[in-house]
Structures are given as structure tokens and as C-alpha cells.
Amino acid sequence: MKRKTIKNIQTLNGVGIHTGQNCSITFKPTTQGYISFIRTDIANSEPIIALAQNVSSTLRGTNIANKNAEVHTIEHVLSAANGLGITDLIIEMDGPEPPIMDGSSLPYAKAMLEGELNEIDEIAEILPLNNEISFAEGDITYTAKPCEEFKITFVYERKGHPLVAHQEYTFTLTPEDYLREIAPARTFGFEEEIAYLQANGLAKGGNLENCVVIKKDGFSVPLRFDNEMVRHKILDLIGDLKLTGKVLGPMHITCHFGGHKTNVAFAKKLTEQI
Numbered sequence: 247m248k249r250k251t252i253k254n255i256q257t258l259n260g261v262g263i264h265t266g267q268n269c270s271i272t273f274k275p276t277t278q279g280y281i282s283f284i285r286t287d288i289a290n291s292e293p294i295i296a297l298a299q300n301v302s303s304t305l306r307g308t309n310i311a312n313k314n315a316e317v318h319t320i321e322h323v324l325s326a327a328n329g330l331g332i333t334d335l336i337i338e339m340d341g342p343e344p345p346i347m348d349g350s351s352l353p354y355a356k357a358m359l360e361g362e363l364n365e366i367d368e369i370a371e372i373l374p375l376n377n378e379i380s381f382a383e384g385d386i387t388y389t390a391k392p393c394e395e396f397k398i399t400f401v402y403e404r405k406g407h408p409l410v411a412h413q414e415y416t417f418t419l420t421p422e423d424y425l426r427e428i429a430p431a432r433t434f435g436f437e438e439e440i441a442y443l444q445a446n447g448l449a450k451g452g453n454l455e456n457c458v459v460i461k462k463d464g465f466s467v468p469l470r471f472d473n474e475m476v477r478h479k480i481l482d483l484i485g486d487l488k489l490t491g492k493v494l495g496p497m498h499i500t501c502h503f504g505g506h507k508t509n510v511a512f513a514k515k516l517t518e519q520i
């Protein structure tokens with residue numbers, strides 16, 4: 247598999263879901279060999295490479311930082327890049343957090359496709375899996391087993407909830423299926439958590455256009471898939487796994503309950519197994 251970037255610069259604008267700040271995000275072609283973010287609103291700021299070792303926080307999103315700059319909530323943008331097989335990309339931002347758009351990764355993926363994917367004449371660095379590995383933290387578990395293709399099984403549970411008690415989905419990654427089955431799945435939150443999030447300075451940019459709010463008796467907006475929640479969890483995991491800095495080889499990853507903190511820990515574990 248060859249490395250991939252885009253041909254033409256693409257820009258999106260909007261508000262960040264947690265900071266509530268406006269931000270313009272620009273995707274630029276490169277052959278640097280990795281994905282990096284740069285804060286254009288901070289003087290002399292250095293690029294921040296999308297790697298697990300640069301993660302600075304995983305509270306309701308994945309943030310990465312270097313000594314003078316931080317970018318928040320990068321997982322949906324990275325998911326779009328990973329889903330489309332993009333290995334080389336410069337992502338410029340004039341604020342701390344990408345615009346949340348509609349809460350899914352589809353607007354980013356569409357922008358990248360509009361920028362025209364462009365193969366680089368270099369072989370992508372593949373992260374192979376030789377033996378089964380697993381990782382657990384409390385009730386959260388991950389396993390990766392050798393397989394003929396790259397696929398993820400995710401089990402999402404909210405025990406006792408009348409609408410989303412259990413969702414399970416298996417997804418085999420191809421760019422076409424990513425665009426159709428995963429990219430449209432939106433960010434979600436529970437009605438009872440919104441006040442807590444906002445009291446803690448989070449979800450300031452959340453609204454009915456970019457987040458599915460789950461109530462006891464219904465959803466704030468019509469769902470795009472019956473199991474949109476578990477599909478979004480897979481979207482997030484595909485984004486966080488890009489922090490390995492490599493293209494994941496054929497393997498079957500199974501995850502129960504995972505979130506950003508454990509996704510990043512698992513990305514590190516996958517990187518260290520070789």
C-alpha cells in the first residue's frame with residue numbers, strides 16, 4: 247500500500263464542541279511521512295505530530311500538545327484521514343479545537359476527498375500484528391488478533407438504559423465502507439450529563455445540530471443508524487488508532503466499553519508489541 251495525501255488545500259470553519267470557539271481548519275498536502283497539526287494563531291508554534299506520545303489529555307476527547315501549543319478533540323479529523331488511508335497531511339488550525347461540524351467525521355472526509363486523494367510513490371509503514379495482544383482497565387477490554395483483513399468489533403453498553411443498553415457492531419475497514427457506515431455517525435451525549443459537562447467547561451459548543459442527545463424516552467434528533475452510538479465509538483477508535491503513526495496491518499480488534507483514554511493506551515500497546 248502506497249502512502250497518501252491530498253492534492254489541493256481544503257478549509258472548513260465552525261465552532262469547537264468543547265471550547266465553543268470558532269476555528270478554521272485547513273488540510274494541506276505534504277510528503278512529510280506523518281500527520282501533523284499546527285496552530286497558526288500562536289506565534290512560532292511548532293507542528294504537533296499526531297502520535298500517542300504527544301497526547302496531553304483524554305477528557306471527553308483526545309488532545310495533543312507540544313511545549314507551546316495544544317490542539318483539542320482531534321479524533322474525528324484523524325478518523326477521517328485514517329478511514330480514507332491518508333498517511334501524510336498538514337492540518338492548520340487558527341484556534342484550539344477543530345470545528346465540530348455535524349458531530350460526525352463525514353464533513354472532514356468529504357473535504358479531504360474534494361481535495362483529491364493523491365498517492366505518494368512510497369510504501370506506507372504498516373504496523374503488523376504477530377501475536378494476539380490484549381489490554382484491560384477495569385471493565386474496559388481490548389484484544390487484537392491476527393486476521394486476514396483489518397476489522398473492529400465494538401461493544402457499547404449503557405447498562406439499564408431503555409434505548410441504548412447494548413449495541414454491538416463489526417466493521418471491516420475500506421475507504422468506501424468507512425464513508426458509508428462509519429463517517430456519518432455523530433457525537434452523542436446523555437441528557438443527564440450535559441449540565442455536568444458544561445459545569446466543567448466542556449460541551450460549550452454542543453447543540454442540536456452537532457450532537458445527538460439521548461433521553462430516557464427518545465433522541466433529540468432522528469438517528470442516522472439504529473446503532474449510531476456504537477458506530478461513533480468505532481469512528482473515535484479509528485481516529486485514536488491513527489496515533490500509532492502507522493497504517494494498521496490486518497488484525498481483528500475487539501473492544502468493550504473503551505473511550506479515548508484507553509484507546510490511546512491501546513494504541514501505545516500496539517506500537518510497542520514490535
Ligand SMILES: [Zn+2]
Binds near residue numbers: 321322433
Ligand atoms: Zn467522537
